[in-house]
Amino acid sequence: MITSTEIAGIPLSSYICNASGPKCTTYEELAELGRSKSSAIVMKTCTILPREGNPEPRLARVGKNSLIQSMGLPNLGYEKYIEFSKKLKKYGKPVVASVAGFTLDEYATLAHAFQKSGADLIEINASCPNIKGKPQIGYDFGQMRNLLSLVCEHGGKPIGLKLPPYFDPVHWDIMSELILEYNISFISCINSIGNTLVIDPWKRSTVIKPKKGLGGLSGTTIKPIALANVQAFYERLIGSVSIFGVGGIMNGIDAFEFLLAGADAVQIGTAFEIEGTSCFGYMEAGLRTMLEYHDFSSIKEAKGKLNYL
Numbered sequence: 001m002i003t004s005t006e007i008a009g010i011p012l013s014s015y016i017c018n019a020s021g022p023k024c025t026t027y028e029e030l031a032e033l034g035r036s037k038s039s040a041i042v043m044k045t046c047t048i049l050p051r052e053g054n055p056e057p058r059l060a061r062v063g064k065n066s067l068i069q070s071m072g073l074p075n076l077g078y079e080k081y082i083e084f085s086k087k088l089k090k091y092g093k094p095v096v097a098s099v100a101g102f103t104l105d106e107y108a109t110l111a112h113a114f115q116k117s118g119a120d121l122i123e124i125n126a127s128c129p130n131i132k133g134k135p136q137i138g139y140d141f142g143q144m145r146n147l148l149s150l151v152c153e154h155g156g157k158p159i160g161l162k163l164p165p166y167f168d169p170v171h172w173d174i175m176s177e178l179i180l181e182y183n184i185s186f187i188s189c190i191n192s193i194g195n196t197l198v199i200d201p202w203k204r205s206t207v208i209k210p211k212k213g214l215g216g217l218s219g220t221t222i223k224p225i226a227l228a229n230v231q232a233f234y235e236r237l238i239g240s241v242s243i244f245g246v247g248g249i250m251n252g253i254d255a256f257e258f259l260l261a262g263a264d265a266v267q268i269g270t271a272f273e274i275e276g277t278s279c280f281g282y283m284e285a286g287l288r289t290m291l292e293y294h295d296f297s298s299i300k301e302a303k304g305k306l307n308y309l
């Protein structure tokens with residue numbers, strides 16, 4: 001059974017790794033990912049300057065397996081992650097940098113800086129829903145074009161886009177055309193669903209403090225939306241762009257569904273936040289069981305093999 005895979009030509013020893021955000025901000029957390037069964041070390045989205053993030057409470061559980069959060073990108077600033085990316089090489093697995101700017105120039109500076117780091121892949125976070133007064137670049141196709149023309153100039157390491165969820169086929173069409181035009185190497189979809197509201201009816205209160213309780217939703221509740229986005233991009237990008245599926249993966253069966261929809265690998269956010277590093281092992285085992293059940297001998301063989309009624 002071959003459960004190794006690759007993203008943008010970079011080999012991954014298994015189908016499952018962490019997603020940017022949960023427990024990947026400090027060096028200790030990243031080293032723990034290095035020692036875990038996560039097949040890559042995806043680092044927290046970084047900005048030019050360190051950030052403390054939004055006031056607490058900024059993360060709350062929704063039902064059993066979902067979260068709402070408005071973290072506000074707490075991170076140590078990009079220079080630390082450049083340093084970490086070099087130190088993390090000792091774990092012998094790919095390191096993924098994740099960057100977000102407050103201006104297009106900042107995005108360009110960050111993408112350029114990580115070209116000279118230990119990172120193997122550079123994920124451009126085009127879908128931060130938590131910064132006051134800023135639109136998500138992923139929802140502004142004009143800005144997206146400007147962003148791509150800037151970050152793709154620097155060459156070298158594969159550049160990918162972390163995308164927000166889209167809900168309209170025309171948006172999938174437009175984004176796919178841009179991704180192909182600018183030779184983006186991989187996409188990670190989806191980020192949390194922005195600006196959702198969870199209310200505690202007993203306290204008559206929002207459950208998080210920032211933005212009048214609005215926050216990004218992640219976990220089980222978003223899985224169908226994530227699957228639809230992976231399927232839509234898989235169909236449109238005709239196998240030329242690698243896809244990280246992200247959103248609501250809680251076990252190996254969920255991971256298998258993303259494989260059928262066309263994902264080359266998956267990233268785990270909420271389940272890792274809730275369960276810790278053990279999630280990578282049991283998801284890998286569950287995925288193997290599903291592959292065996294369906295008589296597939298590798299990830300490659302099963303990819304995109306969704307039956308349509």
Ligand SMILES: Cc1cc2nc3c(=O)[nH]c(=O)nc-3n(C[C@H](O)[C@H](O)[C@H](O)COP(=O)(O)O)c2cc1C
Pocket residue numbers: 019020021022044045059067069071073098125162190191192217218219220222246247248249267268269270271273
């Ligand atoms: C606490 C938390 C922090 C997050 N921070 C980031 C981040 O810094 N950068 C990013 O690209 N995505 C971030 N995300 C989104 C996740 O990477 C992921 O796209 C999303 O949560 C959906 O996957 P999941 O359902 O497995 O959590 C964050 C998610 C959570 C729950």
